[in-house]
Amino acid sequence: MNLHSMTGFGTAKTDRLTVEVRSVNHRNLDVRLRLPEGWSALEAGLTKIVRQHAKRGSVSLTVSDAQQQVSSVDVSLLEGRASQWLEAAEHLGRSDVAPMTWLLAGAVAGSAPPPDSQAILSVVEQALDAWNAERQREGHALGAQVLQLVDQMSKRLDQIQSDEAAANQRYHERLAERLSDLLKGHELDELRVAQEVAVMAERRDVAEERVRLVAHLKAIAEAMTDSESVGRRVGFLAQELLREVNTIGSKAQDLAIAEQVIALKVLIEQLREQVLNLE
Numbered sequence: 001m002n003l004h005s006m007t008g009f010g011t012a013k014t015d016r017l018t019v020e021v022r023s024v025n026h027r028n029l030d031v032r033l034r035l036p037e038g039w040s041a042l043e044a045g046l047t048k049i050v051r052q053h054a055k056r057g058s059v060s061l062t063v064s065d066a067q068q069q070v071s072s073v074d075v076s077l078l079e080g081r082a083s084q085w086l087e088a089a090e091h092l093g094r095s096d097v098a099p100m101t102w103l104l105a106g107a108v109a110g111s112a113p114p115p116d117s118q119a120i121l122s123v124v125e126q127a128l129d130a131w132n133a134e135r136q137r138e139g140h141a142l143g144a145q146v147l148q149l150v151d152q153m154s155k156r157l158d159q160i161q162s163d164e165a166a167a168n169q170r171y172h173e174r175l176a177e178r179l180s181d182l183l184k185g186h187e188l189d190e191l192r193v194a195q196e197v198a199v200m201a202e203r204r205d206v207a208e209e210r211v212r213l214v215a216h217l218k219a220i221a222e223a224m225t226d227s228e229s230v231g232r233r234v235g236f237l238a239q240e241l242l243r244e245v246n247t248i249g250s251k252a253q254d255l256a257i258a259e260q261v262i263a264l265k266v267l268i269e270q271l272r273e274q275v276l277n278l279e
Helices: 040-053 075-092 100-105 117-183 190-204 207-223 230-251 255-275
Strands: 008-013 017-024 029-034 057-065
Touching: 008 117, 017 117, 029 040, 040 057, 040 117, 057 117, 117 207, 117 230, 117 255, 207 230, 230 255
Parallel strands: 029 057
Antiparallel strands: 008 017, 017 057
């Protein structure tokens, strides 16, 4: 199974750069970048790279530059700014003290320029690889859980088929008993009873729904071997599963089958919860 979860985390570092990639589930692909000041020219390229690694999910890529986090003061520039203030104050005949914010505005060294773009791309790719590896591990676990749910649902469908035959037999017995009570000793028309049972069995027949459910479960199992929009496809199939199970519940007027229908609905809900995180 080459499946990916939409949730994951990956990081990579150099002496200067730290890159973190985080993602959570989202209906579509939403890429958000947090870059150091002055790196806006790299946004389009980095966004394109992230989109090459993901199909769905809300993905945040954060790049930190250690050199931009450290500011320094040029003492000679600071002294020059102070002299300018004193000269201006003397010329105006004032004795105001120079504000520290004004002094530092022209004395703090400028931010370091971004490193070479190839160096940036290299560490970003490393972080994305780590992020993808975690997503793939979780995706594999999700896929295994989905297959377990498919197997459990298949067994429930087999039980419904068995319960359906038993339900028809119970209906036959109840109908014969009621007719016998009504006739009070008169001869019971077995052919008439059989016809009534056949009509009721046809109304309650859920074979068509079971066939469609089996086909949907097979499609889900096959989807687990694919890597293209698995989450969307299985999510749609889960809706179809619920539709068919509801139909069985409305048709089958039998306690044993009703219990299986409830169990199937629980399993389908678990399936829907699992695929919410599948890409």
